[in-house]
Amino acid sequence: MEHISNISGLFIENLNSLYGTEQKQFEILKKLKEAVKSEEINFLIKEEEDIKVNQINRLNEVFGLIGIPPKHKENFAASEIIRHGLYNVKHARNASVSDFEIINALHSIIRYSIANYSTALTYARQIGEEEIVQLLDVNMEEEKLAIEKLSSISMEHFHKGIVDPQHN
16 A cells, blocks of 8 residues: 555545455456356346446546546455355355355445445545545445345345255
8 A cells, every 4th residue: 555645545545445346346246147046146146247337437437537547456355255255155055055145245245345435435525526426426325225135135035945044
């Protein structure tokens, strides 16, 4: 990390981290799509891929507004969340458990993104970047909607008895 001396530096560092995380998520969605068994979850992952493209485009627009190119900065926390999720998917005992692990992995990384968007929005508001606030807010709202969809799908599958809560 470069030496950061003000809120603008923190903001740019956060944006680069978000940019790297969103790109990594896009790559991971392709891997998860290969592992998913449920058509409903597969459809959600496809939707998420399209959303990620739009989110990355909006982040590129944010970088354009502040006049600097984005840097693909690896976010080690996000990488670890993703690595852990993929490990659990790979080692699931059956297809139903695997699908739930996919939902769990997506939940975890999206919640992490929401936290990072919240921080970026705080910085953008503090430095008076209202146009950037609007762009970042759209991304964060999309992430929140994805969580709602994942939760709904998870509960539907659970109530349909796809996973027996008494047996692993």
